[in-house]
Amino acid sequence: MSLSVHLPALQVVLPLLSAPLAVLLRHGGFAFAIVTAGAWAAFAIAIGLWLQVGESGTISYHIGSWPPPWGIEYRVDRLASFVLLLVSGIAAIVLPYSRASIEREVPRDLHYLYYAMFGLCLTGLLGIVITGDAFNIFVFLEISSLSTYVLIAMGRDRRALAAAYRYLIMGSIGATFIVIGIGFLYLTTGTLNLVDMAERLRAVESSRPVLAALAFITVGVSLKLALFPLHQWLPNAYTYAPSAVTAFLAATATKVSVYVLIRFWYSVFGESLIFEKLPLPQILLLLSLAAMFVASFTAIFQDNLKRLFAYSSVGQIGYITLGMSFDSVNGLNAAILHLFNHGITKAAIFLLIGGMVLGLAKAGAVPPAPTFDRLAGLAKRMPLTCFGIVIAGLSLIGVPGTAGFVSKWYLILAALEKGQFWIVGAILLSSLLAIAYVWRFVEVAYFKPAPEGTTRQEAPLSMLIPAWILVIGTIWFGLDTSFTVGTATEAAQQLVKVGR
Amino acid sequence: MSSGGVVEHFSYIVTVFLMVAGLYVVMARGNLIKKLVGLSVFQTSVYLLYIAPGKLIGGTAPILAPQYTVYSNPLPHVLILTAIVVGVATLALGLAITVRIRETYGTIEEDEIIAADNAVQVAEDVRS
Structure with missing residues (x-):
């Protein structure tokens, strides 16, 4: 069937579409229905992708039929399909829960925005996992991060605002570190496709820009995944965010950052550089x-x-x-x-x-x-x-x-x-x-x-x-x-x- | 570094200066607006990091025509267009949160906010 070929794109596009629709509807109930439908569809697609990877191995999807390394590639291997399942599954479970939970924790006139932000956050997290393009990772990372800051700031306690601000500063520094790292990699290899990048990196000696890239990306991602001692933003953010948001973030946001670190260390820089030379x-x-x-x-x-x-x-x-x-x-x-x-x-x-x-x-x-x-x-x-x-x-x-x-x-x-x-x-x-x-x-x-x-x-x-x-x-x-x-x-x- | 090196690496030196200055302001200033200004400078320096190496002096846009042989790389510009959008969104959101903080705390100085939070914490501890 032709639709099953496009599952990798739909994985990201469906939740992405649900968010602006939720904003346009301006109604808590409709927004809830459409974002939940988007999350469930994403979960169903994640199951489909998991099965596809099991049958035919790593899926490489070319956005707009532009072949990599020129076009953007969505790449689903075993690890990606596993993390996609986790993220979309948790979203599919947390969203129905949200309805009763935010009734008292978030002012009612903000409900539709809550669902829109949730949809965007889900989109960003799924996008980070599925994309095979380095700059795409940064863009999706910022989509998920910005919506996360908003979701945290929706907490009723005023300390939620201070926590969201602090997370915004720390998260943006982390994300900027990641872009700097990706920039060095791009300057060295001339490509943004992760697979292509890995091949070209293997061909050259590890030069100083590559090591700098590794350092920037590792520190940046460590900030996002709350690796001790870069976890300072996490306790307050989790404590004062609305309960449903805390549950969703605790299960997915830091985990996706771990995924990014694994992806860069193992698939891009390669183990010999990470584990033997440094x-x-x-x-x-x-x-x-x-x-x-x-x-x-x-x-x-x-x-x-x-x-x-x-x-x-x-x-x-x-x-x-x-x-x-x-x-x-x-x-x-x-x-x-x-x-x-x-x-x-x-x-x-x-x-x-x-x-x-x-x-x-x-x-x-x-x-x-x-x-x-x-x-x-x-x-x-x-x-x-x-x-x-x-x-x-x-x-x-x-x-x-x-x-x-x-x-x-x-x-x-x-x-x-x-x-x-x-x-x-x-x-x-x-x-x-x-x-x-x-x-x-x-x-x-x-x-x-x-x-x-x-x-x-x-x-x-x-x-x-x-x-x-x-x-x-x-x-x-x-x-x-x-x-x-x-x-x-x-x-x-x-x-x-x-x-x- | 020889004087030739300075000229040759001029754009990198400016980039790194902006980067470090921005990051310093974020860490050293307690005023929430000033922090955001620092963050913005820090993010902007990255635009320069991408764009400057993409330009070849004398190069044109990659148009296939017999009279042009030297091309500049347009891809960094496109990437940075996206990054600029992200930077603007971050700044806008940061300022919006700052406005809300001003409304609820009555201050935008970090140490005063922390002091207010600690006072609430102490009150909660006394009650328990």
Whole structure:
């Protein structure tokens, strides 16, 4: 069928179309319907692409039939199809949830703009993943970033504005660093197509502009993916953004940035430059360990549940980059797996917290911050919400039977393969820190007495069901790993083979 | 560097100066508007980084005609057109957020905003 040939373009175009339509309609309900339809279509297309890649290998789509390297190429390999699935899937789940969630968290006359921004953010993230053109990456990155700043600034707390401003400054510096890096690459190779660029880079000795490009791109992307210590923008942005936005960003935005880093390191610069000639793996290893310990440790002392899990995100990103630093198929496999598993786990947690703050609010009022003093005995009032957070929390810790265990297992395998037993110890130790912060929630919600006259009152079903789909997902992918591990291994093998 | 090198690399020297100056202003200034000005200078310097090497002195647009043999590369210009749009959008959004910050905080000085946030935090801690 001719339509299936154009799936890569439709993947980006459909959500992109939904955003301006939402603005034109100027109505919350219609905007919701059209952007949700766009996200679901994107999810269906992502499934189609995943199947196509499985059948016939890497897809190369030429925009406007201009062949690369002159035209823009959309390129879907195993890794891209996997990340596309994650991003569009999370969007398809978070959007139906948004309807009830933003009812109180975002002023009603801004609802249609919320959906429009969501559509644009989704477009940008999908575009970054699917494109095979270096400058395209920057443009899509800015589309997703600018809409993200707006989404964060929609939070009702005024600190959301300060957080959005700070993220705007940091994010723009990061994006500009990436353009500078791409500029150096373009000046050296004369091409913007990533595949072509990689071939030409391999042909020349690594000159100083190439190293400068690598440095700029690595630092720029590290800012976007909140690699410790460049994570300063993240905790406030996640804490004060509307709940649905936090869930979407935590699961996708930083993960897509990780994807960009993997893409540039493995597919463009090549492993021999990154891992043999430069001390990058050592630097990354140190920063990852610092993230795992410092951020997780900071998380323990937070009073706001959202901020606690925001710091936990910084720590969990440390595991992903730790996997990358091993320079092995197993390490990369673990990184890609954790990218996916942590994405669905964190989205589940933030979605449940969104339902929780809605339940904490007095009728018609703006939901309060989920600070621990308000959560005493909450399990009595919202048993399903609390139980969901506990399950997802177990996945953060890495308890067997949850998705988090699978990725940590492969991470430990990769460390053992390298013969670095102390890293195994570090992974286990930092998991103890995760137990500590998840326990803080369990203690307050389950063991503190509930206020007098507490009755059972769950979040609306339209919020509970999407959240629980993801909670069940964290268990599902912990028990049946054929999809996640199979895809991640294939992706890792493909990348490492290309890089050599 | 010899004086010939300075002339030869003039555009790069200007580019790097603007880049570093812009980045410095972003980091060193506490006023939200000044930060955005710095960010804008920083982003603009990148336009120069792309465009300057694309120009060959004496070169023309790539038109196939017998009398022209030296061409300038038009692609950087097209790329930077996009980057300019992105830069304008970033600046506009940054200014819009600054306006909202002025409305809610009553200030656009970073240290005063942080102090106000800390005061709220302390109040929350006391209550709990």
